[in-house]
Amino acid sequence: MTRVALIDDHESVRLGLEAACLRTGDQEVVFSGSTVVEYLQWRAGISAQPADVVVLDLTLGDGTTVTGNVGRLVNDGSSVIIHSVADRPAAVREALAAGAAGVVSKASPIDDVTAAVRTVARGELLNNVEWASAVEGDREFADAQLSARERDVLRLYAAGLPLKVVADRLGVAYSTAKENITRIRVKYVEVGRPAPTKVDLLRRAMEDGILSESGGDPGGPRGAR
Template sequence: MVGTFSVAIVDDHALVGLAIGPLIDAAADLEFVGAVASVAALRSADLHPDLVVLDISLRDGSTPAENVERLREREAAVLFLTSGEDRFLVREALRTDALGVVRKSAPPKAILSAIQRAARGELLVDTEWAVTVDGDPDVEGAALTARERSVLALYASGIGAKQVATQLGISENTVNDHLKRIKLVYQRLGRPAPTKVELYRRGVEDGYLPVPGSQ
């Protein structure tokens, strides 16, 4: 189907697929390709969706990080579904390469909107994510210089290194040097941020970027 994104659901509660599948099917920009109980089952069925809507807590013993890694190997984007599990599980999910988390109890329109945005590759950040991170005593903030904070805030907001350099009145090479240093700092803290999306997350986590919805 031209102009659509294929979506699969991985959840070991069949009712989730029965409830959310029709929402996906009814959307003009989405194609529902099926619901399975595990990532292994998705692989066995040889499904290759653009987006996988993934239950954060599957009963097969797999972890959010393991599941995201396996799905990313298949070049599928991931959006987590949660019923409100403990914050440590949510924290693990938010530290993966998934695009975000949506509650199963959210209104159908909100769930569909989240799926459509994730299918387009948009990062979903919300107040629940911010609260989870803010209440996590194990998250160690990065000690960045004032210049590094400025570079991070501008770069992670979506503009390129050349534009950052122009706004700050420095060279593009200097911007790239700052970015290398910032990524190294986060790597040493055990909070790697190799991509712009992950740098954005770290910026919000450490207060260098505003919490979504706070302005």
């Protein structure tokens, strides 16, 4: 059973999502409220475990920022899905950069939201139209200036291959592949998109089109650019 928290300052939206989650049979809404502060206070008050997935409105009416809200929830141990009209690409990019696992438009069928919850609960990232439209054309967000070799290393490593296997596939020493991963992480830090874990590297690879939603082709290096 996936534990879900709903944070939206429109009660009607929360009620609809709660009913949809209940209908799935594998999602339990453990909290429904209008602010992140309320949610964290609820957690602290009853010593509850963090929700597995928080469905969060992009803009709340309490004056908080999307970076602050997403950051607090991620640091608290939850995965975050932005549920928004998605008409503010800059704010959506901000949410993704802060660690949100993806975006689902409020114009989408409600079953798309519960499907997104299921995807994120499995530890996977969303790679949908809303995500693509938020990233597309924003080179400051999307471009860490990785070399062709670094992109190949990242593509294979983020697809799930152990680093030793990545080195073997590319015909380089293990130490070389390891140095490439270190440089990749440094480059992402330099553009404000840190990737300290393998999951973070997967997120960056998907954001930058290095790895597709289906995992890409881990069979070997791509041609020179």
